[in-house]
């Protein structure tokens with residue numbers, strides 16, 4: 001693995017140490033898993049730092065002053081080591097899809113994003129919808145209803161609506177994946193597939209019968225988790241998903 005705690009070192013054939021090129025700020029089981037997988041896919045040295053989003057284990061670290069000084073949006077994933085700045089810390093890139101595209105573009109030999117503009121746009125088409133509609137809207141309604149209303153009495157209704165939205169969106173994903181394609185973008189494995197993995201995993205977390213309801217998506221996810229890079233991310237983050245597809 002290319003990471004170990006604060007500063008990752010890898011050793012070439014001559015045992016010359018290499019300092020990590022990037023640092024991933026992540027929360028186990030969150031949308032940062034997609035970036036974590038892609039860092040493992042490209043195999044460049046990186047290190048990782050926990051910024052827990054759930055509050056279950058380590059407290060809600062995304063909401064601390066310390067983290068907000070780095071990323072005023074108070075979210076993960078974030079990747080350090082990307083030239084430039086839009087807000088927050090210098091050289092810190094936020095927004096999962098932007099990070100995925102950056103990593104794929106800077107590591108073309110990994111072939112995680114098509115070079116042809118129309119095919120690249122298909123990947124962005126997928127990720128923009130997943131980030132905006134499935135994540136921010138539907139999972140927001142389920143897990144963060146306070147973002148939609150101050151009225152706590154409305155939280156249960158919002159959670160129900162969020163689950164209905166997820167049902168519609170997941171049925172749409174299944175319909176897309178049922179045409180015989182192997183990966184989200186038919187041409188091959190891209191950064192969209194690690195991103196889709198996040199939403200499949202979250203489906204299990206909200207107790208959807210993912211295998212029963214979404215067989216094509218389940219087969220795609222089985223192919224995804226068979227990849228060594230995905231296995232390494234899952235072991236590192238303690239994420240478990242057992243799929244039997246026959």
Ligand SMILES: N[C@@H](CCC(=O)N[C@@H](CS)C(=O)NCC(=O)O)C(=O)O
Nearest residue numbers: 030031053062075076077095096131
């Ligand atoms: N638009 C951002 C959303 C990131 C996001 O919401 N991340 C979640 C984890 S999956 C988070 O940091 N949540 C903490 C919070 O909402 O306070 C992206 O796509 O990267």
